[in-house]
Amino acid sequence: MTPSIETRNLTKQYGQHRALDNLSFSIPKGSVYGLLGPNGAGKTSLIRIINQITGPDSGEVFFEGQPLGPSHISRIGYLPEERGLYKKSKVGEQLLYFARLKGLSQQEALERTKDWFIRLDIKEWWNKNVEELSKGMAQKVQFIASVIHNPEFIILDEPFSGFDPVNSNIIRDEILRLHSEGATILFSTHRMDTVEELCSHILLLDKSKMVLEGPVKQVRDEFKTHLFVAVTKAPIDFEKFPWEPSAECINLEGQDGYKSSFRIPETRQSNELVLDLIQAADLVSFAEELPSFHDIFVQVVGKNKMVL
Amino acid sequence: MSKISLIIQREYLIRVRKKSFLIMTIIGPILFAAIMVLPAWLATRDSTENRVMVLDRSGLFADKFQSSKSVVFENVKGDETSQKQQVLEGEEHNLLLVIGEISGQKLPEIHLFGQSNPPLEVISMVEKQINGELKNIRLKASGIDPALVESINPEVEVRTSVLSEEGEKDGGSLAATIVGYGAGFLIYMFIFLYGSQIMMSVMEEKTSRVVEILVSSVKPFELMLGKIVGVALVGLTQFLLWVVLSFAVSTAAGKLFLDKSKVQNETQASVGKPDIETKAESKGMAMISELKNVDILKLSVCFIVYFLGGYLLYSALFAAVGSAVESQQEAQQFMMPVTIPIILSIVLAQFVIKDPHGSLAFWLSVFPLTSPVIMMVRVPFEPPVWQIILSMLMLVAGFLGTTWLAGKVFRVGILMYGKKVTWTEIAKWLKNG
Structure with a gap:
């Protein structure tokens, strides 16, 4: 089956700093793909390339077998780690705007937004300004904004940060629902318990390089x-x-x-x-006793540090 | 393209729906009308009456004082201290004028007492009347008839005309100055007002990280352009509303005020007091007819071109500044080079007005960063058409240039967090972009 995303020899340079070094991997369709790595390993650079916010210096990215291009924007959803909404705008209006920027018609955008408001039981927020919402509430709105256009490929950067356990579960269930409906999910996270619980594949980046990649079971076996x-x-x-x-x-x-x-x-x-x-x-x-991803992470990244 | 129009639509609507827009739209014309009508209205309005007791020891002026509506003179006799007491009580009279003895060529000592500092109006009135009377006395003493002096006092006025192929036309340097400076200032104000709005809005999106979502849907350049155009439309809307409302308000107010003053003029005329006021009025009339000579169509077209061109040119720069910084304080250092040419152009406008066809005027009105204000100041003085066209072409080129440069800075800047940006850094973005 054609992978959802495939990269070949992806390299990105920022001045003297090499953010991504010769990355080749593929994200299988229908997988929950964990993107792991210490801070500054190059995760955000990779995500920005897939989102077409920036382009690679060399190498290629394929979306469903085609070279990644502007027509794919509406098929990708992105929840950035640094959450951002217009503070002084109404929740409903704002979501409509984001949905329409993703290429939905006014009518579609309205229907989808209403659906989400009913599903997450937040109908009374429609006319509230974002600044009136609590942090957790705003996170929910942000989550809706990233998946409102029913993308086939969803990038979630630390999706659970800022949520209490109850809301965390609600969002996890929504993610699993989207996954069961066919979406491929790319998780970027530091929380290893999330990786163990949700991910089917992982990619571990360290110092701009790929150090581990593959199905979760295979990686674990390797570290048995x-x-x-x-x-x-x-x-x-x-x-x-x-x-x-x-x-x-x-x-x-x-x-x-x-x-x-x-x-x-x-x-x-x-x-x-x-x-x-x-x-x-x-x-x-x-x-x-199987190694936890926490241990694997520390072991791999720690070893890399020792070499340096 | 449809995404740009979405951005334009949002940027436009959020601003137009704001309360501050509504307030500005209403207050603007009222202020404008107030500036036009208020001074005239105040002049006709009965102000607080000053009642001046005149204690004239010289006996020369007592009967000569002419009262006006706001100042009433009244002769009194007796001693100074009791009169001062009366002023202190302030029931009937609030001012006391004491004129000293007069002897030979020496000027009399004149002293005005009041509960507080006497109004300037009264002081100048007293000075004028006493000076006039003294002049008459001295003329008579020299054997000259004051009426003769009055009749030989020359009062010339220069009439200006502009020669052109189509014939000659009444000129109006005064009107041109006022219209030119007004239009230039308006453009200056709009560039500042709306340019800084662009900057703030870019900064808001950057610091709130909304930009991450936006640029995953649209190109940074589209985002910047959408913002700039959206805000430009807000500016145009506001301006048009102002024009319409100001016109309505000032016509209404003017009508009200003119009716009143006409009645007053008639009563004054019937009393028979033809003095300086009517002369001033005729000068005002001349100004108005001069204004009518200004080519309104040409002026409006130029205004819209320079308003839009200037705004677009500067707002791209403002957007670039907003994208590079993360706080207001940080913005200051990058604002400087952007605001200097625009401030400079409004400062230099006064020299341009003195010599509207000189080389300073020419170069400043061709250079795109100063041309919006300077050329607008010059237009009422009818500069050569080729200069206007050259200046407009330069402005378009300048706008394309700044937008292109700003786009490069913007693209990198909006995604750059937690790093203090320096000039060398920005130069690097420009080189690499």
């Missing part, structure tokens, strides 16, 4: 440490046990029992360990 955690009712007698536990976690007493962890060598299977565990003590739980 083959560490397994077992919880048993009684402590294990390691004098007699055939497996060597990890030094930092031996019979640690917890609520459910005693926790021990084991690093399994490549040559052996985890099932063999389970069999031995069952004989040694009552097994409460057994699971592989």
